[in-house]
Each structure stands twice: as C-alpha cells, then as structure tokens.
Amino acid sequence: KEIMQWIDSENSKAKVQSSIHNFTDMCWKKCVTKDITSNMLDTTESNCMTNCLQRFLDTNINVVKLIQAAQK
Amino acid sequence: KEIMQWIDSENSKAKVQSSIHNFTDMCWKKCVTKDITSNMLDTTESNCMTNCLQRFLDTNINVVKLIQAAQK
Amino acid sequence: KEIMQWIDSENSKAKVQSSIHNFTDMCWKKCVTKDITSNMLDTTESNCMTNCLQRFLDTNINVVKLIQAAQK
Amino acid sequence: QISQELAIANATELVQKITENCFQNCVKNPGSTIDAAQKKCTEQCFEKYMHGWNLVSRAYITRIQQSKYDI
Amino acid sequence: QISQELAIANATELVQKITENCFQNCVKNPGSTIDAAQKKCTEQCFEKYMHGWNLVSRAYITRIQQSKYDI
Amino acid sequence: QISQELAIANATELVQKITENCFQNCVKNPGSTIDAAQKKCTEQCFEKYMHGWNLVSRAYITRIQQSKYDI
Numbered sequence: 521k522e523i524m525q526w527i528d529s530e531n532s533k534a535k536v537q538s539s540i541h542n543f544t545d546m547c548w549k550k551c552v553t554k555d556i557t558s559n560m561l562d563t564t565e566s567n568c569m570t571n572c573l574q575r576f577l578d579t580n581i582n583v584v585k586l587i588q589a590a591q592k
Numbered sequence: 593k594e595i596m597q598w599i600d601s602e603n604s605k606a607k608v609q610s611s612i613h614n615f616t617d618m619c620w621k622k623c624v625t626k627d628i629t630s631n632m633l634d635t636t637e638s639n640c641m642t643n644c645l646q647r648f649l650d651t652n653i654n655v656v657k658l659i660q661a662a663q664k
Numbered sequence: 665k666e667i668m669q670w671i672d673s674e675n676s677k678a679k680v681q682s683s684i685h686n687f688t689d690m691c692w693k694k695c696v697t698k699d700i701t702s703n704m705l706d707t708t709e710s711n712c713m714t715n716c717l718q719r720f721l722d723t724n725i726n727v728v729k730l731i732q733a734a735q736k
Numbered sequence: 737q738i739s740q741e742l743a744i745a746n747a748t749e750l751v752q753k754i755t756e757n758c759f760q761n762c763v764k765n766p767g768s769t770i771d772a773a774q775k776k777c778t779e780q781c782f783e784k785y786m787h788g789w790n791l792v793s794r795a796y797i798t799r800i801q802q803s804k805y806d807i
Numbered sequence: 808q809i810s811q812e813l814a815i816a817n818a819t820e821l822v823q824k825i826t827e828n829c830f831q832n833c834v835k836n837p838g839s840t841i842d843a844a845q846k847k848c849t850e851q852c853f854e855k856y857m858h859g860w861n862l863v864s865r866a867y868i869t870r871i872q873q874s875k876y877d878i
Numbered sequence: 879q880i881s882q883e884l885a886i887a888n889a890t891e892l893v894q895k896i897t898e899n900c901f902q903n904c905v906k907n908p909g910s911t912i913d914a915a916q917k918k919c920t921e922q923c924f925e926k927y928m929h930g931w932n933l934v935s936r937a938y939i940t941r942i943q944q945s946k947y948d949i
Contacts, residue, residue, distance in 0.1 A: 618827075622837075640836075640837065643837040643838055643839060644837045646837070647830070647834050647837035647838070647840075647841055647845075648826070648830050648834075648837075650840075650841045651826050651829060651830045651833075651834060651841065651849055652822070652826045654841070654846065654849050654850075655822050655825050655826045655829065655849070655853060656822055658849075658850065658853045659818065659821065659822055659825075659853075662857070
C-alpha cells in the first residue's frame, strides 16, 4: 500500500513538472516577443509571465465548469 | 479471442477520438481567426471547418498514394 | 545479453528517426516559406535546411553546457 | 472500465484543447484578473468550439463509415 | 519484427508530417474539392519535403557518427 | 530510483524547451556557424528562460497548494 502511494506521488510530481514545462513554453511564446538583449526578464515580461500562468489556470477552471454544466 | 477484439475496438475508438481532437484543433486555428463575438460558428467558419477536415483527409490519401508510388 | 543490446539498438534507431522527423518539420517551417512551384528545394532553401539542422544542434550543445555550468 | 477511461480521456483532452484555444482567442494580454469581456468571450468560445468539434466528429465518422478509410 | 515495426512507424510519421505541412502550404483556403493547382502543389510539396527529409537525415547521421553526439 | 529518473526527465525536457525557444529567438537566419551575437543571445536567452521557468514553477506550486486545484 505504501509503495502504491509513493508511486502515485511520483506520478503526480511528474505531471506537475510536465505542466510547468508546457506553461513556461506557452507563456514564453506569448510574453517574450522582442529581441533578447538582457539575461533577465524585464518588468513587463515578468508580469506577463505570471499573469499568463494565472489567467490560463483561471480559464481552465472556467472551461471545466462550463463542460460540467453542459453535461447536465 | 473476444476480449482481444474488444480491446482492438477500444483502441481504435481511442485513435478516432484523438484524431478528432487534433483535426478540430488544426481547423479551428485555420478557420476561426476573427475576434469571437458569438457562441456559434458563422456560415463562413462552419463551411471552413468542414472543408478543412475533408480536404485534409483528401490530402492525406494523396500523400499515402504518393509514398506508395515512390516505394515501388 | 545479446537480445538486450539488440533492443537498445532498436530503441536508439527509433529515437534517431523520431528526431529526424522533428528536425525536418521544424526546419521546413523555417526555410520553406514561399509558395511551392517546384518539386525540388532551391539553393537558398536547401542551404537553409542544412544550416538550420547544424545550428540547432550547435545550440543544443551550448544549452547543455550552460545547464551543466549552472548546476555546479 | 476501459470505455469509462476512454470517456474521461476524451473529456480531459477536450477541456485542454478548449482552454488552450480560448485562452489564445480571448486573453490576448493577460492582466491581473479575467475581466468581464474575457469571461464572456471564453463562454462564447467554449460553445463555438464545441460546435466545431461536433461538426468535425460527425463529418469524420461519416467519412470513415462510407469509405472504411482509416487515417 | 521490431525492425519492421520501426520501418512502419517511420513511414507513418513521414506521411503525417508531409500531410500536415503540405496541407498548410498548398490548401490555404479549403474549398469543396482539391482543385488541380492544389493537387499539383501537393505533389511538388511531397517531393520537396522528401528532399528536405533526406538532407536532414544524412546530415544528422553524419554528425552523430563524427562526434558520437547524442541529442 | 524513480525520483532520479524524474530529475533527469525534468532536465532533459528543460534543455529541449530552452534549445527550441532560444534557437527561434536567437538564430533567425541560420548560417554556416553560430556567430558571436547569436552565442551571446543564446546565453542571455538561457538565463532569461530559467528565470521565467522559476517564476512559473513557484506561482503554479503556490496555487496548487492554496487551492488543491489540480489541472
């Protein structure tokens, strides 16, 4: 039983990591559109990255609610 | 033997579903390019979605024929 | 033991093939941007395809070095 | 049980594609909240995408059945 | 038998990539049929893509062999 | 051992995403070598991407923990 829990927890870690890669990739493409001239995100880019992630997750929650409502 | 047939049929259902998701995604990106102001596809968009699917499948058939001809 | 080596070699063949498909797809999108009017790549396109592959692999090596340096 | 997993996989995939596409269509400049216009757009986009998905599903299944064509 | 599956997987993947790319290159506004120009474009695109795939294959395999570089 | 595989998978995925994105950002017209400007751009892009990845990681994990929200 303990080993199953441990496998579950490894699996969900892998899912979280994989989501982080996909979100970073998507938000990078949305937010970093200028030529790169610095090794840091500037304020606009960095706000954009954070807002992109948060609003994507908000949109995901909204879509889940809409599909649940549609299935009734 | 029956169980194998049933697994095959479940597998091909999964493949069809997955293809439908990919086709819808691809044709949506091709056909829905204006700002969204309605909850329905308009006539142009809806024709585009259907034609996009059908012509994609035509192209797929053509490519299969071309590769078969090239392998001879 | 021999069978394991053979499986390994089949696996790495599959990886190489899959990489070739991804590289061709990426470099095609980068290099073939004009309307298609010939069945051959012209000189510009063909140089671009080769350079795209080689510079992508160079970039990959650089990124691996940078991540290894960052982990120290 | 596999059929049920298939249905869940299908719903999960649909949620993911709708989220990705409607986020791109409706939230072009992500700010500190989803505003009313973006929320309305997402709702319309959701129904519109479902409409497109239904069109594609029916057309594809009809075509498979007619031609035994298998991609 | 695995080698054979590998060959089939390879051909399937090639068909899929060519279909996707040549559909985007040649059928920009999908209508009620594939017209003669789109068909010709697809045939040229097919050969052109195979040409590119051959270039990339040879260059990549040469590079792996020279440097034992493994991506 | 699984945890270690996870760490390796994570680093591999990160290398792949950084390579793809920084190649697109920094090597717009691939020539016969990576020139000095492209190399510098790649180094800056690498650190910048890591910065973005850290931002997203922290924000996502915080959000999961706060809301038990699971995508």
